[in-house]
Amino acid sequence: MSGGTEPVTPAAARKGSPWRTLRAVAWSFIGLRKDSEYRADMERLNPIHIIVAGLVGALLFVLALVALVHWVVAK
Numbered sequence: 448m449s450g451g452t453e454p455v456t457p458a459a460a461r462k463g464s465p466w467r468t469l470r471a472v473a474w475s476f477i478g479l480r481k482d483s484e485y486r487a488d489m490e491r492l493n494p495i496h497i498i499v500a501g502l503v504g505a506l507l508f509v510l511a512l513v514a515l516v517h518w519v520v521a522k
Contacts, residue, residue, distance in 0.1 A: 463492035472500040476508070 471488045474480050 463488070463496065465496075468492050468496045468500050472497060472504050475501070476504060 467488070471484075471492060474484075
């Protein structure tokens, strides 16, 4: 019933580099992503690493916005 699709690698067995994970999350924040790159990342990257990197990226983004607002208001 697989219809000729490739087998899915279990998330725990995926070995993606930290740099590739950060790059994938950064492109996701921007909203620009090639479908081929997305598919390659889904095969290689661990979903837990993506979630952690996304949360850290979101936290850094919010902190940068707060710092920018404090800088602008202080002037």
